[in-house]
Amino acid sequence: MSVETVWKELCVEHAKPSIQEVLESGKFLVSGEIGPPKGPDIEEVIHHVDLLKDRVHAMNITDNQSSVMRYPSLATALIILERGGEPNLQMTCRDRNRMALENEALFAYTRGVRSVLCLTGDSVPVGDHKDAKSVFDLESVQLLKMLKTMEEGMDLGGNEMNAPVKFYKGAIVTPEADPIEPQLIKFEKKVEAGAEWFQTQAIYDMDNFAKFMKTARQYPIKLQAGLVLLTGAGMAKYMNKNVPGVFVPDDLIEELSAAEKGKAIDVGIKIMARHIKRIREENLADGVHIMAIGKEDVVPRILEEAELDINAL
Amino acid sequence: MIVTRKKPFEAILKELEDAGSVFLIGCADCATVAETGGEDQIKEMTEKLTAEGKEVTGNVIPETGCHELDVKKEFRAHKEEVGRADAILCMSCGAGCQSARDATEKPVYPANDSIFLGNVMRVGQFEEKCRLCGDCVLDLTGGICPVTRCHKGILNGPCGGTNEGKCEVDPEKDCAWTLIYQQLEREGKLDRMRAIQAPKNWGPVLKPGRHVLERDKGGE
Numbered sequence: 001m002s003v004e005t006v007w008k009e010l011c012v013e014h015a016k017p018s019i020q021e022v023l024e025s026g027k028f029l030v031s032g033e034i035g036p037p038k039g040p041d042i043e044e045v046i047h048h049v050d051l052l053k054d055r056v057h058a059m060n061i062t063d064n065q066s067s068v069m070r071y072p073s074l075a076t077a078l079i080i081l082e083r084g085g086e087p088n089l090q091m092t093c094r095d096r097n098r099m100a101l102e103n104e105a106l107f108a109y110t111r112g113v114r115s116v117l118c119l120t121g122d123s124v125p126v127g128d129h130k131d132a133k134s135v136f137d138l139e140s141v142q143l144l145k146m147l148k149t150m151e152e153g154m155d156l157g158g159n160e161m162n163a164p165v166k167f168y169k170g171a172i173v174t175p176e177a178d179p180i181e182p183q184l185i186k187f188e189k190k191v192e193a194g195a196e197w198f199q200t201q202a203i204y205d206m207d208n209f210a211k212f213m214k215t216a217r218q219y220p221i222k223l224q225a226g227l228v229l230l231t232g233a234g235m236a237k238y239m240n241k242n243v244p245g246v247f248v249p250d251d252l253i254e255e256l257s258a259a260e261k262g263k264a265i266d267v268g269i270k271i272m273a274r275h276i277k278r279i280r281e282e283n284l285a286d287g288v289h290i291m292a293i294g295k296e297d298v299v300p301r302i303l304e305e306a307e308l309d310i311n312a313l
Numbered sequence: 314m315i316v317t318r319k320k321p322f323e324a325i326l327k328e329l330e331d332a333g334s335v336f337l338i339g340c341a342d343c344a345t346v347a348e349t350g351g352e353d354q355i356k357e358m359t360e361k362l363t364a365e366g367k368e369v370t371g372n373v374i375p376e377t378g379c380h381e382l383d384v385k386k387e388f389r390a391h392k393e394e395v396g397r398a399d400a401i402l403c404m405s406c407g408a409g410c411q412s413a414r415d416a417t418e419k420p421v422y423p424a425n426d427s428i429f430l431g432n433v434m435r436v437g438q439f440e441e442k443c444r445l446c447g448d449c450v451l452d453l454t455g456g457i458c459p460v461t462r463c464h465k466g467i468l469n470g471p472c473g474g475t476n477e478g479k480c481e482v483d484p485e486k487d488c489a490w491t492l493i494y495q496q497l498e499r500e501g502k503l504d505r506m507r508a509i510q511a512p513k514n515w516g517p518v519l520k521p522g523r524h525v526l527e528r529d530k531g532g533e
């Protein structure tokens with residue numbers, strides 16, 4: 001039985017093109033992000049999936065993001081598939097050793113997940129299970145390589161599997177990392193390890209991003225600019241201080257501060273829409289990845305203001 | 314050296330709740346440097362336990378607490394004091410504690426937590442630089458250990474958590490991969506950082522470790 005037959009029998013009829021298909025057709029890839037809930041009540045997630053599934057090409061599902069224990073990313077990916085969306089499974093190395101990661105890749109593949117974003121993962125002490133043992137048996141480069149190995153029909157123990165898997169393999173890069181040079185070496189290693197497309201950490205400084213893209217364009221990869229919705233000047237300042245590799249320039253902070261009370265999020269939406277437009281107009285990237293952390297409901301508005309309708313691309 | 318940290322005295326009292334009399338064992342090596350099991354600490358512990366109404370039957374500070382033959386010898390030499398004690402309180406590392414375990418049948422309790430294999434930076438200040446992984450990669454990383462000094466033990470370059478050269482888990486700690494990058498750049502050996510490192514072999518030493526030196530078999 002071919003894998004496609006298995007997928008169909010197991011309920012997945014892909015309603016949407018894969019990320020790879022969108023990118024390779026030359027379309028501007030738009031993805032959103034779903035943060036699984038804390039606990040078994042998945043009503044809101046389903047609501048967000050339904051809200052986004054026809055407005056974005058794909059949805060990232062975070063994997064115990066910020067080391068906070070949540071509903072599993074793979075389970076959420078399956079919900080997205082069942083509801084006719086396209087999932088982009090995030091896999092981190094913090095909670096599973098190489099065998100468990102291989103298990104998850106096999107599970108995901110046989111259930112119709114077609115793209116995986118490979119991350120090292122945040123450290124345990126930043127999250128809500130500070131006493132947990134962190135794993136990090138692999139990290140992002142080795143996770144990419146693991147998938148590549150499995151695509152050759154082998155596992156990491158050097159044993160042959162009964163069939164190969166196939167994924168479109170993604171990774172992340174931080175254009176604002178300080179220092180940047182070691183980060184660029186890592187970026188190159190990810191490409192070498194098999195990354196086919198990248199999403200960036202949140203970017204706000206478009207000039208700096210354009211500069212970074214000059215370097216990134218030299219590699220045979222596709223890249224989406226990562227955009228995080230700013231909900232106020234306070235959040236921007238907080239990110240500058242606390243989130244490594246994120247830099248919100250002063251003029252944006254001023255723009256947010258000048259907003260009327262309760263209206264800062266509107267300014268945040270405006271800023272993101274403006275950035276999306278510029279990225280498209282100047283062809284700075286192959287797509288955008290929109291992270292509206294907790295504010296998924298406003299994503300349709302962002303897309304509207306950015307005049308970005310994926311069904312019209 | 315093995316860096317140890319004192320357990321709170323209340324926790325030690327809890328361990329010793331059934332014991333009216335106690336024999337103390339320290340260590341003249343690491344635990345003395347860490348100020349957890351040297352002469353001064355043994356004296357202090359004796360006073361505190363006595364104040365709590367316990368009898369301290371005696372003490373011994375072996376040259377090296379994890380040298381089992383030495384510890385056995387010391388226990389034989391202090392047979393009478395050990396014999397009168399209800400329990401043994403070990404003011405060394407966990408390894409020292411288990412040397413005592415094998416030297417007596419009495420209950421053995423730890424007074425310290427063993428926290429890491431540490432370098433002495435200056436008096437009273439220790440840093441972990443090697444975690445004894447069994448498969449040393451320092452040749453590839455400019456002599457700076459990513460297995461230990463990178464919080465995530467990453468072998469292939471920095472994670473996204475580096476912030477101005479510091480680590481995401483603690484702004485006081487240098488990001489190991491920033492240090493490795495700088496050192497390899499100085500050496501003109503960045504190609505070592507560019508090479509992809511395979512997943513680490515965690516099995517070169519079967520846990521618990523056991524190692525026997527091959528003695529010369531005569532002839533040479």
Ligand code: SF4
Pocket residue numbers: 442443444445446447448449450451458459460461
């Ligand atoms: S790689 Fe690091 S942990 Fe392993 S033996 Fe070398 S210094 Fe120690």
Ligand code: SF4
Pocket residue numbers: 123462463464465466467470471472473474475476479480481482487488489490491
């Ligand atoms: S910031 Fe540096 S030291 Fe800390 S986990 Fe990331 S790579 Fe390792």
